[in-house]
Amino acid sequence: MKKPKLLIIVLFQNLIGEKPYYALTPAPPLPGILLAGLTPPIVEVEVLHEMVRPINYDTDADYIAISFMDYLAPHAIEVARRFHKQGKIVIGGGKFVSTFPEKVEEYFDSILIGEAHLIWPKMVEDLVKNKLKKRYTADRNSNLKNIPPPRYDLVESKFTVPIVIETSRGCTHSCTYCQLNIDPVPFRVRPIKDVINDLRTTQKLPWFKRKMAMIHDNHFGGNLENAKILLKEFAKLNFWAIGIQYSIESLRDNDFIKLLSKANCRMSFIGMESLKEQSLKSVNKKQNKVKEYKMFFHNLKKNGILSFVGLMFALEEDTVEYYEMLPKLLDDIEVDVILPSIAIPILGTPFYNSIQKENRIIDYDISHYEGDHVVFKHKHLSSKEIYEAYKRINKIFYSPRRIYNRWLNIMAHQTIQESIPQFILKLVVLTFVYFKLSIFQRHHAMKRVFVENNSNDIVVDKSASIEVVHTI
Numbered sequence: 001m002k003k004p005k006l007l008i009i010v011l012f013q014n015l016i017g018e019k020p021y022y023a024l025t026p027a028p029p030l031p032g033i034l035l036a037g038l039t040p041p042i043v044e045v046e047v048l049h050e051m052v053r054p055i056n057y058d059t060d061a062d063y064i065a066i067s068f069m070d071y072l073a074p075h076a077i078e079v080a081r082r083f084h085k086q087g088k089i090v091i092g093g094g095k096f097v098s099t100f101p102e103k104v105e106e107y108f109d110s111i112l113i114g115e116a117h118l119i120w121p122k123m124v125e126d127l128v129k130n131k132l133k134k135r136y137t138a139d140r141n142s143n144l145k146n147i148p149p150p151r152y153d154l155v156e157s158k159f160t161v162p163i164v165i166e167t168s169r170g171c172t173h174s175c176t177y178c179q180l181n182i183d184p185v186p187f188r189v190r191p192i193k194d195v196i197n198d199l200r201t202t203q204k205l206p207w208f209k210r211k212m213a214m215i216h217d218n219h220f221g222g223n224l225e226n227a228k229i230l231l232k233e234f235a236k237l238n239f240w241a242i243g244i245q246y247s248i249e250s251l252r253d254n255d256f257i258k259l260l261s262k263a264n265c266r267m268s269f270i271g272m273e274s275l276k277e278q279s280l281k282s283v284n285k286k287q288n289k290v291k292e293y294k295m296f297f298h299n300l301k302k303n304g305i306l307s308f309v310g311l312m313f314a315l316e317e318d319t320v321e322y323y324e325m326l327p328k329l330l331d332d333i334e335v336d337v338i339l340p341s342i343a344i345p346i347l348g349t350p351f352y353n354s355i356q357k358e359n360r361i362i363d364y365d366i367s368h369y370e371g372d373h374v375v376f377k378h379k380h381l382s383s384k385e386i387y388e389a390y391k392r393i394n395k396i397f398y399s400p401r402r403i404y405n406r407w408l409n410i411m412a413h414q415t416i417q418e419s420i421p422q423f424i425l426k427l428v429v430l431t432f433v434y435f436k437l438s439i440f441q442r443h444h445a446m447k448r449v450f451v452e453n454n455s456n457d458i459v460v461d462k463s464a465s466i467e468v469v470h471t472i
Contacts, residue, residue, distance in 0.1 A: 002043070003044045003064040004040065004042075004043050004062040004063065004128060005044040005045075005059075005060060005062050005063070005351050006043045006044065006045050006046070006061060006062070006063045006064075006065060006124070006176050007046050007047075007061035007063070007064050008032045008035050008036055008047045008048070008065045008067070009032070009043065009048045009055060009065070009066050009079070010029055010031055010047070010049050010050060010051075010067050010068075011050050011067065011068040011069075011072045011076055011079065011168045012049065012051035012072070018344075018408075023442045024443045024444075025051055025052075025440060026158075026159065026220040026436050027164050027214045027243075028051075028052075028155050028159050028162065028164060029049070029051075029161055029164070029216075030165070030216045031067045031093075031094065032047040032048075032049060032154075033047055033069060033121060033150035033151045033152060033154055033164070034116075034147075034150045034166075035065065035067070035093075035116055036150070037150045037151045037164075037255075038116060038117055038120045038121060038147070038148055038417075040047070040124055040125065041129075042124065042125065043063070043124060045151065045154065046059075047151065047154040047155070047181035047195060049155075049156055050269075052129070052156050053156060053158070055067040055079060055340060057086060057087075058468070060087070060100065061135075062089070063089050063091070064080075064083045064088050064089070064090045064091070065090075065091045065092075065093065066079060066090065066091070066092050066094075066108075067093050067096075068092070068094045069095060070095070070096040070347060070366060070369060071367055071370040072367070072404075073096055073103070073366070073367075074106060074247075074366065074367050077104065077107045077333065080092065080107050081167045085257055086431070087224075089109045089110075090108050090109055091108060091109060091111065091112065091123070091127075092105075092108035092110075093112035093113075094105070094113060095179060096257070097111050097112065097113065098112075098113045098114050099179075099182050099348060100348070101113050101135065103214075105135070107112070107355055109132060109134075109137055110123070110132050110134055110135065110136065111134070111136070112132060112136050112138075113136065113137040113138065114137055114139070114140060115138045115142060115169070115236070115402070116138065117138075117142070117144075117147045118139065118142050119136045119137075119138050122136070123136050123219065129218065129430070132137055136242060136254075140185055141186055143188070143330055144168075144169065144189070144190040144191070144194075145191055146191075146264065147190065147194060149197060149198045150164065150165065150198065150241060152201070152202055152205055153204035153205065155297060158201050160209075160436065161209070161214055161243070162205060163202055163205070163209070163210070163212065163213040163214065164214045164216050165195060165198045165199060165213065165214075165215060165216065165217050166190070166217050167190055167195045167217055167227075167230055168187065168188060168189045168217050168218075168220065168222055168223065168226075169187070169188055169217075169218070170185050170186055170188060170218065170219075170222070171218045171219045171222060171247075172187050172222045172247075173219070173247060173285070173286075173287055174284055175283055175284055176283045176284045176351040177283050177312075177343060177344065177345070177346065177347075177349055177350075177351040178346075178349065179346050179347060179349060181350065182228065182346075182348035186445075187219075187222050187223070189222075189226050191365065192230060192250055193225075196233050196237075199213060199234075199237055200225040201238070202287055211239055211241070212239060212240055212298065213239055213241075214239045214241075214242070214243045214244075214245065215242065215245065216389045217244075217245055217246070218245070219246055219247045220244050220250075221246040221247060221256065222246075222248040223251030224250060224253060224256060227246075227250070228255065228259055230261060230329060231256075231259035231260060231262070231265075232263075234263035234264075234265075235259070236261045236262075239264050241265075241266035241354070241429045241465070242264055242265045242266065243263050243265070243267040243308075243433075244266075244269070245252075245269040246268065246269075246270065247270070247271065248270050248271070248287060248293075249287040250297065251270075251292075251296040251299065252292075253257070254285050254299075254421050257299055257300065257305075258303070258457055260300075260305055261304055261417075264326065264426075264429075266304065266306060266326055266426075266433050267305065267306045267308050267437070268300055268305055268306070268307070268308065269308045269339075270307065270308070270309050271288075271309070271310045272286075272293065272310055272311060273288065273310055273311065273312045273315070274290075274312060275293070275326065275329045275333070276290070276315070276318065276409075277289075277290050277329070278317035279312075279315035279316065280315075281316055281317075282315055282316040282317050282342075283315060283316070283351060284350075292416065293333040294332065296338070297333055297334050297335055298334060298413075301336070301409075301410060301413040302413045302414075302415070304379065304414060304430060306337060306410070306430065306433060306434055306437070307335050307336045307337070308336065308338075308339065309337070309338055309339065310335040310338075310339050310341070311330075311341070312340075312342070312343050312382065312388045313340065313341070313342045313386055313389060313390045314343040314345065314376075316378070316379055317379075318378070318380065318386075319380050319381070320380075320381065320389075323385075323392075323393070326389070326421065327393055327396045327397065328358075330393075330397060335408060336406055336411065337437045337438055337441060338397055339436070339441060340390065340393065340441075340445075340449075341371030341372070342371055342373065342374055342390060344369050344370070345369075345376055346367070346369065355376045359377065360376045360377040360392055361376050362374075362375060362383075373384050376385065391449055393449055394445040394449050398438065398445055400404075402413070403438050403442070404433075405445075406438075407431065407434055407435070410430060411427065413466065414426065414427060414430070421438060
């Protein structure tokens with residue numbers, strides 16, 4: 001008897017007018033393939049990442065599971081409606097669903113609230129038996145033992161790096177803009193043997209796609225001693241390159257940097273956010289010290305590790321003068337790649353609550369809360385000034401000449417600390433990763449940042465859109 005089919009969709013799509021925008025991101029998000037790994041074998045599974053291919057509404061799948069972030073809620077509702085018209089059963093999940101279930105529950109046959117690993121198998125069994133409940137809620141403080149490996153074999157071939165894992169959940173910091181601080185869960189680490197098992201369960205991938213991996217933790221260094229043990233284990237796996245995300249204070253530990261290098265970490269994603277101390281303080285990012293940036297990024301570079309950093313615009317203490325200086329400041333600290341975004345007062349965060357209390361929200365359309373729109377009235381800047389700085393700095397930083405000069409600088413920092421063949425491989429991999437990230441970010445800037453935005457401080461008609469934020 002043929003198994004019923006489950007289609008897991010990870011939403012991404014933003015529209016430029018009516019035209020879908022697809023990213024050139026090197027690696028997939030984790031939720032879809034992790035959910036597929038948790039799915040019992042009573043159903044056939046397909047995973048669709050909307051960032052690389054459009055949704056097929058004529059799918060032969062019997063059941064649809066949709067994972068989405070907050071700004072994608074209106075899109076998720078429309079996707080669910082279209083599948084309902086096809087007679088499909090549709091399940092909703094993800095951080096937004098878990099945080100604000102009451103805002104989306106009516107649009108789905110069932111929703112998953114919280115972490116999926118202990119309740120998803122039961123949910124699928126109920127689905128197949130036609131006993132699906134309206135809600136399934138996970139224990140907020142569940143342990144992370146025995147989570148099955150993600151289904152890397154279901155990742156689309158367009159992704160360069162299909163191996164993505166997590167070694168921990170939660171974060172140890174309380175940045176006011178962060179969605180993790182709406183209703184924080186405890187910081188927890190996974191058993192080391194489970195993490196290593198994930199990295200070894202890759203046999204169905206082409207050999208060259210088994211040589212790179214991404215660690216998708218919010219803060220890999222949240223438990224620094226555990227992170228060091230993991231890095232020693234990573235080094236034994238002989239990856240060509242690993243990308244890791246962590247908070248910047250981890251770099252105050254020189255042993256951590258050395259272990260990153262020995263594990264062939266070739267890219268570190270760090271939430272730098274600002275080069276203005278007052279702006280960092282305004283969002284409670286106390287762990288960042290601007291005076292340390294240059295030393296940290298220099299240390300990473302000489303150890304063969306690229307610095308890929310978040311950079312936020314429209315933080316509360318930003319000024320026109322700061323934006324005028326920013327290109328030079330970025331040059332001075334020798335950062336390799338930036339991920340710029342406009343500050344978002346995500347619904348429920350302390351940042352949002354503060355902005356709303358001061359009556360400074362000017363755009364209530366949650367689909368604009370993706371980091372490319374100004375949605376609140378800034379204390380010192382007009383929306384036009386923010387957009388212009390955002391566009392100008394992207395253009396300057398990602399000009400072909402500057403991209404090339406930064407690559408020369410990266411190469412100039414490399415010294416032979418291994419055999420000649422390994423050194424050559426390091427240079428090749430660093431070059432590949434650097435240009436892959438730079439091209440991705442330049443593409444995003446050209447497609448999303450440089451399109452025309454409404455740069456006037458005009459409140460969007462609340463009668464049409466306030467429900468999107470407050471009641472969907």
